[in-house]
Amino acid sequence: MNVVNKPLASLDGKALMMGRPAYTDDFALPQSLVVKVLRSPHPFAKIVSIDCIEARALPGVATVLTHQDFKRIAFTRAGQGYPEPSPHDKFVLDAYVRYVGDEVAIVAAVDLQTAEAAVAAIRVQYELLPPVLDMETAVDNPSVLHPEPEACEMFPIGFEPKRNIAAGYKMNVGDVEAVLKTCEVVVKQTYHTTAQAHVAMETHAANAHFDHQNRLVIHATTQTPVHVRRIISQALEYPIANIRVIKPRVGGGFGGKQAIAAEIIVAAVAIKTGMPCRYVFTRKEVFEASYSRHPMKIEMTLGAMKDGTLKAIDCQVLSDTGAYGEHALTVFMVTGSKVLPLYNKVEAVRFAGTVVYTNHTPAGAFRGYGAIQGNFALESAIDELCVELQCDPLAFRRKNMMREGETSPIFAIMGEGTEGTAMTMDTCKLPFCVDRGAELCDWAHNHPRRIIAKNRVRAVGMAIAMQGSGIPLIDMAAATVKLNDDGFYNLLIGATDIGQKSDTILAQIAAEALGTTLDKIVVTSSDTDVTPFDTGAYASSTTYVSGNAVLKAATKMKETLIAEAAIVLGTTRDQVAFDGTTFVAETGRLSLKDLSNRLFYNHDQKQLSVTESFCGHKSPPPFMAGFATVEVDLETGEVELIDYASVVDCGTTINPKLAQGQVEGGIVQGIGMTLFEDPIYGKDGKTVNNDLLSYKIPTRLEIKKLTTEFAISYEESGPFGAKSVAEIGIDTPPAALANAIYSAVGVRIRTLPITPEKIWRGMQLRAGKQEESK
Amino acid sequence: MRIETVLKPASLEEAYKAIAADKNAVPFAGGAWIKLTLKEISTAVLLDGLGLEKIKVTGATVEIGALATLSDVASHPVLGSLYGGMLADACRHVMGINVQNVATLGGSVMGGYAFSDVLTALLATDATLRFQKHEPMKLADYLDRKASFRDLLVGISIPQRNGRGVFKKISRTRLDFAVINLAVTNVNGLYLIAVGARPGVARLAKIAADRLNEIHPVSRFDLDRAVSDALAELDFGSNNRASEEYRRALARVLLLRALKEVTFDDRQR
Amino acid sequence: MIVNVDVNGRLRSFDVLPGAFLLDVLREAGYTSVRRGCDSTSCGICTVLVDGKPVPSCSYLAIRAEGKKVTTVEGIPDEAARLARHFGEEGADQCGYCNPSLALAVYALKQINPGASDDEIRVWLVGNLCRCSGYQSQLVAIKRYLEERP
Structure with missing residues (x-):
């Protein structure tokens, strides 16, 4: 291969470094109204009255919108395909506010100062309702978040709004209770994960204006342009063809920009005022009023025999979706479906749980999407089981984990909100990943621990993980390849580049298939008027789903070109060889450049353009093994991460350096969730750390060393052998770090984040127990 | 956050008058965290160009202008070695270089932030504050003052003494505020021990230092006792970053480490 | 009020509100490379150089820039392009939102410490957050850039 699997520089990196206008707010029209939103200071309240007279009277205020200005149409901000697996439980504005940060009123004014003054001038009378602020007490709580008759499910998702249940699900393979009874060792533990914040460096933003055809044009920081178009049309009853x-x-x-956030607000303002407008979320608004990761309580029960055979897994989940059920069911299902198949040889497996409403900031899609929560629980529990069995964690995993050519019954049972799709692992290099990772971290030397200094120990811990490559039979992508004169191409894709550099890797796939170079492919992506359909950047779908669409389109274009060349050369298609630049047949030679110019200007003129679509019948999982090497201070509990070694099977890496970037970015985001990021809700339901001074993501100084390698792997169903790689990196750090810290100091932390204080407390407790036993 | 007007005074006296006249007038000392800490400012009094940026080395002291930035301090040759470069080290622990380029020593003192690394280090240097009107005042006394007064801080003077010093900080990430910070100096057997972010604003552990100052030479045992003294005399509390109990445990560990570093040479530790 | 600033070698006069911050003034004047991240001095995204030093423009009063030299990445196109080449080679660029601010901070480091060690680079840039890259590829790219002699 000449272009694919090569570490080529991205298409847009240089211009972005040089500061070219490129991001949403760079494209707001200069005369745009500035939009601000009045947000609820209460976790749960009924709006008794809103007095906007003073606000509307302020000079420079264009409009003030309240719930009285909107027809009550329930929708979901989730940003998924249709019909959504998330309940329709949100209104653009409502007479009820359900979390601190929920929208109360929308203001648009000539400048920021005026808009802020208008927000401050709105007088709202609230009737406070008792909030539900603990997921443990949400079900059947006397306070019901969604009593409104409009709230509904699109298809059965276990939606029971009167009980504060947004979604529920259960499944089993075999009889878990019976198998557990036959097990010689059973480990049962409960794990807690947090409402991690995405902290994309660009906050959510959108702007809207009417163009020369009086069509509504919206620029937005979105991962799902076609869903934004559809949902705005439905929620505002505005013709979709005009958006x-x-x-x-x-x-x-x-995942944070899969949601519809600022888009619907600027659309409403533009429609109401007819004027261009812009809205940029403050960092506080992103924390408070976009969405977070679903915090979960996971009860994991494992049963095994003394010879190290894992026989049963029982996984019970309680998930907090906050005030609205965005991704409630699907994130929770992935906690089972993209975690439990890792150990496919068990006799019985059960998965069940409930996703509840609380008066917290909503939770939604976030890289890892339930798998990171489930992985923390399962891979921690596996190590806890290994302690009971006195078994090496590597040996245990080698014996019990998924291998190439195998399957799991879970694939057929569990999809994302629907039934799943049976599939066999045509590629699964987990054995290599585990062996190579053990070498990289010098497991033999460092496990379980090594004394480094008087108060310092070094230890290693690991975890394995799987993810997916799009949602089979649901995620669809299309690509158009268009020939231009002189023989270069346009690649039009609905695929959504959100910084993962999908434009670049999709262009690499097109260039490889066309036998050309990257500079001959001009990419246009994510413009609903111009580019073909693509569900968007989520569910690790772009490389595999969009990549396959591009491969099909480019391959078809190549065939079309050969057919045209054969006509010119006076021969048949099968007699023409094409190397990407020149057509060669016994009857003559023809350059692509000459063919193109001839087709446009001289003979049999026509535009060659090919559009192809792809919808997967399976979702081949990428796999990885992650190995954390840590040093722990025995006096303070401080953890220093020495190295995080990742060995990943994502099939062919379309661009090895960009794939490495996806893995390492995920790893560090996972490290952040595990060690540093500690989202806190106050007793009043407010997010306490809602700025970057108090919510701490990892800095350069916490990340000393990352070692990232890829297994040699070729997934036949993927473009040039590729699987997706966006999410797999984030899954292992919670369990690998928890396992490493346990190895270091004998303290098992089951509630994220793993702070030095928790480790210190664990060490104190152990010291106390040792003292007692003396 | 809103600033109504900005004043560019021609003299320190004019700046002082503006501040004394209006309690919502604020000397603009750098701007770090301004959007989180201050809501309404009637007049932002700019102090640029009034000579407060300078760091002057006299025989006995280093005179740091109130508007000297944390990077000015961190890169100053004399402050880089005074008390083992402790103050410079503390300045380098505040956020990143871009913040260190705007945050000033004066802002760090007058902000009186409980999390401040700079205040803790300054306390252990026995620093004196110089005001436009008010008599010079030891930083320690200023932090303990009963009656507040409105004045313009013009400079901080640090005694140039030959001694060891060390600053220590524990924070969740390098960009976070301290869970605990402390600074210790030892000038020929005279100790100063400051502990901040307890989570209250930095304080000196006077009893601990006074008792150490009586003893020559100091043994490991004496240092252990000084740590206990300091923990007994200082108040600790809980917040979202850490509990009181954990803060005490950290203070105990770090203080002993710091005291050993300023007392013994490497081999003796 | 009027503030006169040298932006990238060109004298500019801006009519600003007294409390206006440099970030907003520059963006409104069309310097779109200057971007908002946290608005609270915590992320480094809004970094510009004032008299050659990196500062957070979100909290830098515009009128304090009177008579000063302000550099945005548009003012160092060749250096930014050089750094971009190394970012491209290392796959370190991802979403790119932080890259102009990073280019400025790294350029400032190059002026005073072109031989910076890994740790010195990390300390210098610790206030420039990135959520995409995991930092390591950026470190390699930045080191190569610093080592490059034009």
């Missing part, structure tokens, strides 16, 4: 959504460059998404 154009353009996604410029996006400063990071990680």
Whole structure:
């Protein structure tokens, strides 16, 4: 291969470094109204009255919108395909506010100062309702978040709003209770994960204006342009054909920009005022009023025999979706479906749980999407089981984990909100990943621990993980390849580049298939008026799903070119060889450049353009093994991460350096969730750390060393052998770090984040127990 | 956060008058965290160009202008070695270089932030504050003052003494505020021990230092006792970053480490 | 009020509100490379150089820039392009939102410490957050850039 699997520089990196206008707010019209939103200071309240007279009277205020200005149409901000697996439980504005940060009123004014003054001038009378602020007490709580009759499910998702249940699900293979009874060792533990924040560096933003055809043009920081178009149309009853959504460059998404956030607000303002407007979320608004990761309580029960055979897994989940059920069911299902198949040889497996409403900031899609929560629980529990069995964690995993050519019954049972799709692992290099990772971290020397200094120990811990490559039979992508004169191409894709550099790797796939070079492929992506359909950047779908669409389109274009060349050369298609630049047949030679110019200007003139679509019948999982090497201070509990070694099977890496970037970015985001990021809710339901001074993501100084390698792997169903790689990196750090810290100091932390204080407390407790036993 | 007007005074006296006249007038000392800490400012009094940026080395002291930035301090040759470069080290622990380029020593003192690394280090240097009107005042006394007064801080003077010093900080990430910070100096057997972010604002552990100052030479045992003294005399509390109990445990560990570093040479530790 | 600033070698006069911050003034004047991240001095995204030093423009009063030299990445196109080449080779660029601010901070480091060690680079840039890259590829790219002699 000449272009694929090569570490080529991205298409847009240089211009972005040089500061070219590229992101959403760079494209707001200069005369745009500035939009601000009045947000609820209460976790749960009924709006008794809103007095906007003073606000509307302020000079420069264009409009003030309240719930009285909107027809009550329930929708979901989730940003998924249709019908959504998330309940329709949100209104653009409502007479009820359900979390601190929920929208109360929308203001648009000539400048920021005026808009802020108008927000401050709105007088709202609230009737406070008792909030539900603990997921443990949400079910059947006398306070019901969604009593409104409009709230509904699109298809059965276990939606029971009167009980504060947004979604529920259960499944089993075999009889878990019976098998557990036959096990010689049973480990049962409960794990807690947090409402991690995405912290994309660009905050959510959108702007809207009417163009020369009086069509509504929206620029937005979105991962899902076609869903934005559809949902705005439905929620505002505005003709979908009159909406154009353009996604410029996006400063990071990680799932946080799958939601419809600022888009619907600027659309409403533009429609009401007819004027261009812009809305940029403050960092506080992103924390408070976009969405977070679903915090979960996971009860994991494992049963095994003394010879190290894992026989049963029982996984019970309680998930907090906050005030609205965005991704409630699907994130929770992935906690089972992309975690439990890792150990496919068990006799019985059960998965069940409930996703509840609380008066917290909503939770939604976030890289890892339930798998990171489930992985923390399962891979921690596996190590806890290994302690009981006195078994080496590597040996245990080698014996029990998924291998190539195998399957799991879970694939057929569990999909994302629907039934799943049976599939066999045509590629699974987990054995290599585990062996190579053990070498990289010098497991033999460092496990379980090594004394480094008087108060310092070094230890290693590991975890394995799997993810997916799109949602089979649901995620669809299309690509158009268009020939230009002189023989270069346009690649039009709906695929959504949010900084993961999908434009670049999709261009690499096209260039490889066409036998050309990257500079001959001009990419246009994510403009709903121009580019073909693509569900968007989520579910690790782009490389595999969009990549396959591009491969099909480019391959078809090559065939079309050969057919045209054969006509010119006076021969048949099978007699023409094409190397990407020249057609050669016994009857003569023809350059692509000459063919193109001839087709446009001289003979049998026509535009060659090919559009192809792809919808997967399976979702081949990428796999990885992650190995954390840590040093722990025995006096303070401080953890220093010495190295994080990752060995990944994502099939062919379309661009090895960019794939490495996806893995390492995920790893560090996972490290952040595990060690540093500690989202806190106050007793009043407010997010306490809602700025970057108090919510701490990893800095350069916490990340000393990352070692990232890829297994040699070729997934036949993927473009040039590729699987997706966006999410797999984030899954292992919680369990690998928890396992390493246990190895270091004998303290097992089951509630994230793993702070030095928790480790210190664990060490104190152990010291106390040892003292007692003396 | 809103600033109504900005004043560019021609003299320190004019700046002082503006501040004394209006309690919502604020000397603009750098701007770090301004959007989180201050809501309404009637007049932002700019102090640029009034000579407060300078760091002057006299025989007995280093005179740091109130508007000297944390990077000015961190890169100053004399402050880089005074008390083992402790103050410079503390300045380098505040956020990143871009913040260190705007945050000033004066802002760090007058902000009186409980999390401040700079205040803790300054306390252990026995620093004196110089005001436009008020008599010079030891930083320690200023932090303990009963009656507040409105004045313009013009400079901080640090005694140039030959001694060892060390600053220590524990924070969740390098960009976070301290869970605990402390600074210790030892000038020929005279100790100063400051502990900040307890989570209250930095304080000197006077009893601990006074008792150590009586003893020559100091043994490991004496240092252990000084740590206990300091923990007994200082108040600790809980917040979102850490519990009181954990803060005490950290203070105990770090203080002993710091005291050993300023007392013994490497082999003796 | 009027503030006169040298932006990238060109004298500019801006009519600003007294409390205006440099970030907003520069963006409104069309310097779109200057971007908002946290608005609270915590992320480094809004970094510009004032008299050659990196500062957070979100909290830098515009009128304090009177008579000063302000550099945005548009003012160092060749250096930014050089750094971009190394970012491209290492796959370190991802979403790119932080890259102009990073280019400025790294350029400032190059002026005073072109031989910076890994740790010195990390300390210098610790206030420039990135959520995409995991930092390591950026470190390699930045080191190569610093080592490059034009």
